[in-house]
Amino acid sequence: MLGMPEISSLRNPEECSAKWPYGRVKRMVKEAVPIDENQYQDIPQDALERLNRESGHYVFTSDLTVNEFVLVDEAGFEPLGMVMGSSIYHIGFQQSAWSKNQEMTVLSQAMYNARELAMSRMEEEADALKADGIIGVRLEVKHAEWGQHLAEFIAIGTAVRSKDGTSHRTIKGKPFTSDLSGQDFWTLMKTGYRPVSLVMGSCVYHIAHQGMLQMLRQVGQNQEMTIYTQGLYDARELAMERMQLEAADLQAEGIVGVNLHESSHQWGSHVIEFFAVGTAVKRFQESQLATPSLVLPLNDPGQ
Amino acid sequence: MPWFRKNKGDTPSANEVQLSRALQQTFRQYTAETEQQMQRDRDALDRGRIPEAAELRVKRTVNRELPWMSTLDIADLYLADEIRMTPLVQVTGSCYFQAATDMNGRLYLDSNYDAANLVHAYYRAKNDAVERMSQEASLAGAHAIVDAAFKFSRNQTVVECSVIGTAVQFEGVRPGKTPLVSPLSGEEFYKLLQVGWIPVNYCLGYHWHCMPVGYRTRSISSLWNFLNQELTPVVERFSDTRRYAIQQMVADARGGPRVDGFVGVSVKTEIEETELRIYAGYRGGYGAFNMMGNGITIDGSFYPFGNEGVAEVPAYNLEFFATGAGIARIGTGRLTKEALGTYLSSLN
Structure with a gap:
């Protein structure tokens, strides 16, 4: 059982106004709570209290719908609690060359690191619950209005644990993560695959502006803007390759439900971020699903 | 205390900065493409080929050096498995095409006041994007591309068409020359096959x-x-x-x-x-x-x-x-x- 410091001491402005609140909380936890020093380093004390399943009044929380809850149970898992990780990150500056295509590596790295920080904090919360994995992960980016170049990265999901005690952790010993819904999770498990990890790749790319001479050369011509096409291709390829490499690191067989998001955030129309995200999967048993029968609903979803 | 020293206490210490840097280094480090690589990609596009990185990704995925990936959702994948349709690799295509304009960037109209150049730009952007996506699918030996999601946008006289789909192969069937293209989801593809129809192309x-x-x-x-x-x-x-x-x-x-x-x-x-x-x-x-x-x-x-x-x-x-x-x-x-x-x- 974790011994908790007074809530008032956590809310003490002097204590909490430091640049590194997680580090500060960690030190406070270390002083007040008899837990392993290296464990749950990044989890605030409030979160540790919420996650303490031994406290006697523990009630699981989840953002699963009723259908999802029932299907997760049917798949042999139980929800343990809603877990979350966040990172408020200052995105650095990089000067782009006006007339050149180039990857903005400082920005790519910032977007990746911040998401990774949020994800790893969420994983630590799940770890504290002794979860096998996290399903329904939502990874969001919000740009703060109160600070320039600041963005808040949030990862939220529901930690689950196998009811039969089988471990479904990754080869790195972390809980698996997945953005699949409860329904998709059930179907995936029944097809004989299991989620390994939410994998992602990011690339922030500056697309060249056209010079006056180039514009004059194009007057009266129907032609492809190869420089734009190449920029788009390269940005997308880099994002997808990075996502695939993450999955390969975890010895996954494939990635399902891949989504490619394209956004300019606050960098103007010539700087775009390609963000590829999907769930890496691995086969662990033969499919247990019966042959589907063709059902054609009579209601029109368009109405 | 002078105003510029007021917040000094909030500045992270050298140790904290070092700790943060060390933490950042634990993440995967991204490296950008070189200028020569970008030029090679532009040349490839001008020759009607796909960029080197795309070609390499498709080959490595098909050779199982990298995990396969697919835009299909779980239900679609299950149905694909049911009809012995294997997802091979995610395939993409893009094209930006500029319609001819005058010096002031205005479109020319033909004798019937139709913007024939803009119409041409839409078709070229779409055809080139589909052609490039099909090249990737052919490299993978695919029979079809399913769940192809198209995106069109126009900024004044420049038309963009981008498409992302999943190249698939039917078990035990020899690959065709050009893969079929279906903008329909895996489930819709499955349903059509159940009643004797097949998606052929995107129009x-x-x-x-x-x-x-x-x-x-x-x-x-x-x-x-x-x-x-x-x-x-x-x-x-x-x-x-x-x-x-x-x-x-x-x-x-x-x-x-x-x-x-x-x-x-x-x-x-x-x-x-x-x-x-x-x-x-x-x-x-x-x-x-x-x-x-x-x-x-x-x-x-x-x-x-x-x-x-x-x-x-x-x-x-x-x-x-x-x-x-x-x-x-x-x-x-x-x-x-x-x-x-x-x-x-x-x-x-």
């Missing part, structure tokens, strides 16, 4: 027309017209625009394997007010136009040529954009592997 119908108007048309929408009245001339011209677009869509379908019909057609229309610049000496236009030396009469209004020899005429831009999946009937009831194999072989 586009697009037309853009500029309609100069004068007193007769504008008086109908005037504040001083208290009658209920239809803008018949605009409706008629818009009908023509729609007819041309659908004709184009059918022609687009005829460019590939046999198509018996379209499903999942989506339509977007746009009518906006604009101003058309007609140059003195321009002899195009409709029969209703009368050239009268120093001006032009359109729809009951006379518009004089200004000092530059240009008459500025109010107009409506009429745009019709339709896309859909071309499908073909290749059997009755649930398709067998043999029927599918015979059909795909006939395309070679």
Whole structure:
């Protein structure tokens, strides 16, 4: 059982106004709570209290719908609690060359690191619950209005644990993560695959502006803007390759439900971020699903 | 205390900064492409090929050096497995195409006031994107591309078309020369196969027309017209625009394997007010136009040529954009592997 410091001491402005609140909380936890020093380093004390399943009044929380809850149970898992990780990150500056295509590596790295920080904090919360994995992960980016170049990265999901005690952790010993819904999770498990990890790749790319001479050369011509096409291709390829490499690191067989998001955030129309995200999967048993029968609903979803 | 020292206490210590840097280093480090690589990619695109990175990704994925990836969701993957359709690799295609303009970036119109160059740009952007995606799928030895999500956008006169889909292979069937393209989801693909149909390609119908108007048309929408009245001339011209677009869509379908019909057609229309610049000496236009030396009469209004020899005429831009999946009937009831194999072989 974790011994908790007074809530008032956590809310003490002097204590909490430091640049590194997680580090500060960690030190406070270390002083007040008899837990392993290296464990749950990044989890605030409030979160540790919420996650303490031994406290006697523990009630699981989840953002699963009723259908999802029932299907997760049917798949042999139980929800343990809603877990979350966040990172408020200052995105650095990089000067782009006006007339050149180039990857903005400082920005790519910032977007990746911040998401990774949020994800790893969420994983630590799940770890504290002794979860096998996290399903329904939502990874969001919000740009703060109160600070320039600041963005808040949030990862939220529901930690689950196998009811039969089988471990479904990754080869790195972390809980698996997945953005699949409860329904998709059930179907995936029944097809004989299991989620390994939410994998992602990011690339922030500056697309060249056209010079006056180039514009004059194009007057009266129907032609492809190869420089734009190449920029788009390269940005997308880099994002997808990075996502695939993450999955390969975890010895996954494939990635399902891949989504490619394209956004300019606050960098103007010539700087775009390609963000590829999907769930890496691995086969662990033969499919247990019966042959589907063709059902054609009579209601029109368009109405 | 001076103002610039006031917040000194909040500055992270050297140790904290070092700790943060060390933490950042634990993440995967990204490296950008070199300028030479980018130039090689541009050259490849100019030669009608796909960039090196795309080619390498497809090859490494097919050779199982990298995990396969797919845009299909879990239910789609299950259905794909049920019909022995294996997802191979995610495939993509893109093209930015610029329609010809004058020095001021304005579109040229043809004698019928149609923006033929813009229509051409839409088709080139779409065809080049599909061609590039098909090249990736062919490299993987795919029979078809399913769940192909198309995105069109236009910034003034530059049209962008991007598409992302999943290349798939049917077990035990020899790959065709050109893969079929289906913008339908895996589930819809499955359903069509159950009833003897197969998605063949993605078709586009697009037309853009500029309609100069004068007193007769504008008086109908005037504040001083208290009658209920239809803008018949605009409706008629818009009908023509729609007819041309659908004709184009059918022609687009005829460019590939046999198509018996379209499903999942989506339509977007746009009518906006604009101003058309007609140059003195321009002899195009409709029969209703009368050239009268120093001006032009359109729809009951006379518009004089200004000092530059240009008459500025109010107009409506009429745009019709339709896309859909071309499908073909290749059997009755649930398709067998043999029927599918015979059909795909006939395309070679």
